[in-house]
Amino acid sequence: MPMDLETTIFGPLVADRDCGDCTVCCETLRIDTPDLRKPANTRCTHLGAQGCTIHAVRPDICRAWFCGWRRAAAMPDAARPDRSGLLVSLDFVRAPRNVFEGVAIVIRSLVGRAVFGGAAAAELIDGLCDQMVPVWIHDGEKKVLVHPEDEVANLVLSGAAPPAHLRAEVAAWRRLYGVFGE
Structure with a gap:
């Protein structure tokens, strides 16, 4: 059985x-499926005082989707979204503004920009930046790319020739994410 991209x-x-x-996730994420539509930062209409009121018959998106904390064993227990103020997810953007938005890890702050200055957020971000997957942080107002680093990202986006010490890394990013620029 083939694995899904999140796995x-x-x-x-x-x-x-x-x-x-x-x-x-029931209060923060935008959901746009045939079974359920909900704007971002809006409480799901099916969310009651004890959780999901339609849990037994919830839509497929709710059955299949899990935040990064549920999937990434390296994330500490304290990183659970309601404890850390950070929600980690793999996002898919249908019409990305740049090659790094098509498929990317997004770390959303639930409590504002200041949370990204803490040691726990820094550890979480570092742990998620260890593979060839773009990582963004989002404070509720502004979304910032943190992986790859600025110099590599700018070279990938511009198409400029990279210096020798970055040539392999830039080529790898272009190979994996160039499809989103087409």
Whole structure:
């Protein structure tokens, strides 16, 4: 059975982690599927005081989607979204503005920009920047690319010839993400 992209990037669900009383995804994410439509930063209409009121018959998107904390074993327990103020997800943008938005890890702050200045956020970001997947941070107002680093990202986007020490890295990013620039 082929693995889905989220499992390939984050890994399978971590066996001893469950959502518990965390409902951040139900309140934060935009959902646009035939079964459920919900704007970003809007509480799902099916979310009640004890969680999902239609859990037994919830839409497929709710059955299949899990945040990065549920999938990435390297993320500490304290990184659960309702505890850390950070929601990690793999995002797919249908009409990306640049090659790094098509498929990317997004770390959303639920509590504003200041959370990104803390040691826990820095550790989380570093841990997610260890593969060839773009990583963005989003503070609710502004989205910033943090991986690849600026120099590499600018070379990938501009098409300019990279210096010798960055040639292999820039070529790898272009090979993997060039399809989104077409």
